Amino acid sequence: MIPHMPETPEITIPKELLPRDGRFGAGPSKVRAEQMAALVADAPHYMGTSHRQATVKNVVGEVRDGLASLFTLPDGYEVLLGNGGSTCFWDAATFGLIDQQSQHLSFGEFSSKFASAAQEAPHLREPEIIKSETGTHPELAPHDGIDLYALTHNETSTGVSMTIRRPNAEGLVAVDATSAAGGLAVDAQEFDCYYFAPQKSFASDGGLWLALCSPAAVERIERIAASDRWIPAFFDLKIALDNSRLNQTYNTPALATIHLLNSQIKWMNENGGMSFSTGRTGRSAEILYSWAEASGFARPFVERADQRSHVIGTIDFIDEIDAAAIAAILRAHGVVDTEPYRKLGRNQLRIAMFPSIDPEDIALLCGAITHIVGALA
Numbered sequence: 001m002i003p004h005m006p007e008t009p010e011i012t013i014p015k016e017l018l019p020r021d022g023r024f025g026a027g028p029s030k031v032r033a034e035q036m037a038a039l040v041a042d043a044p045h046y047m048g049t050s051h052r053q054a055t056v057k058n059v060v061g062e063v064r065d066g067l068a069s070l071f072t073l074p075d076g077y078e079v080l081l082g083n084g085g086s087t088c089f090w091d092a093a094t095f096g097l098i099d100q101q102s103q104h105l106s107f108g109e110f111s112s113k114f115a116s117a118a119q120e121a122p123h124l125r126e127p128e129i130i131k132s133e134t135g136t137h138p139e140l141a142p143h144d145g146i147d148l149y150a151l152t153h154n155e156t157s158t159g160v161s162m163t164i165r166r167p168n169a170e171g172l173v174a175v176d177a178t179s180a181a182g183g184l185a186v187d188a189q190e191f192d193c194y195y196f197a198p199q200k201s202f203a204s205d206g207g208l209w210l211a212l213c214s215p216a217a218v219e220r221i222e223r224i225a226a227s228d229r230w231i232p233a234f235f236d237l238k239i240a241l242d243n244s245r246l247n248q249t250y251n252t253p254a255l256a257t258i259h260l261l262n263s264q265i266k267w268m269n270e271n272g273g274m275s276f277s278t279g280r281t282g283r284s285a286e287i288l289y290s291w292a293e294a295s296g297f298a299r300p301f302v303e304r305a306d307q308r309s310h311v312i313g314t315i316d317f318i319d320e321i322d323a324a325a326i327a328a329i330l331r332a333h334g335v336v337d338t339e340p341y342r343k344l345g346r347n348q349l350r351i352a353m354f355p356s357i358d359p360e361d362i363a364l365l366c367g368a369i370t371h372i373v374g375a376l377a
């Protein structure tokens with residue numbers, strides 16, 4: 001299919017109708033000015049220094065402690081980190097977290113990728129992959145023999161989120177929380193490994209993965225590492241565990257990413273923790289979905305209200321209105337990245353509502369879209 005290239009009609013949105021910050025992308029996403037200022041202030045003694053020395057290791061230590069506090073991690077849970085982002089973590093989990101056979105809920109682009117990684121691994125049994133229609137999520141079908149259940153807290157490609165709950169069976173619960181972590185509520189008792197990258201709710205930059213691991217997950221990592229399975233060092237979770245305990249990474253991390261991440265975790269914790277950040281995303285979601293439902297020209301793509309994400313809103317438009325034209329007009333005004341997920345192919349806008357994004361700006365964005373639709377008519 002030839003990509004749709006709309007002629008952008010000449011529409012000017014009055015300045016007072018525009019969001020104060022124009023970044024609504026699903027990741028990399030809005031970085032707050034205060035985070036950048038804190039990085040610049042610390043730069044002369046932080047940037048360009050060794051990640052094996054106290055200056056950087058202390059910041060990594062603050063990140064690990066800050067996450068333990070933000071997620072109220074029970075005793076024995078550990079925060080692991082390494083380079084390569086969430087995509088790398090899928091491969092690491094394929095090598096070092098799945099023992100024999102995994103079961104995956106696959107309901108969008110991201111959840112399908114971890115399932116494929118497990119499927120292609122020659123040392124694992126064929127994984128069970130449970131799918132559902134786009135815009136919904138399937139349910140687990142737990143049974144003996146499955147040693148890892150792979151969930152996705154928020155499917156960023158469709159804007160479907162799911163409540164994280166342990167199945168009534170043995171087996172580790174591993175959750176891709178890349179876009180959810182920090183923006184959606186979760187109970188740490190319900191997971192063994194909650195992994196993410198910092199360029200979404202944590203308003204930092206890409207290239208790093210973080211994983212909140214239960215004692216059972218740590219035990220699994222250690223047991224597989226001690227077996228005769230071949231594991232490339234870069235994907236070796238035991239090496240990541242050993243380095244993380246020393247507040248380090250196996251190889252050189254991006255120091256700016258770690259600093260921006262630490263600022264964001266502190267901002268959340270100092271303002272009340274998870275209830276503060278989920279309060280913001282909840283308010284944004286309420287504004288966006290109720291605007292769409294009342295608009296007459298748009299509606300939430302996800303039918304079930306309880307599956308509508310509070311961090312990624314997907315909004316369908318009626319056929320008479322070209323969502324791509326709206327996104328292009330917004331972009332011409334500095335309001336960026338509202339285009340839908342490319343492979344979904346719907347007449348849709350996708351709008352991030354991460355904790356950094358001001359609910360007031362979501363309200364202004366809704367008003368700006370209404371203005372554009374009126375001008376297009």
Ligand SMILES: *Cc1c(COP(=O)(O)O)cnc(C)c1O
Binds near residue numbers: 207
């Ligand atoms: C963005 C995203 C990823 C990929 O993260 P990278 O850091 O780019 O590898 C994986 N899963 C979900 C749910 C995401 O939103």
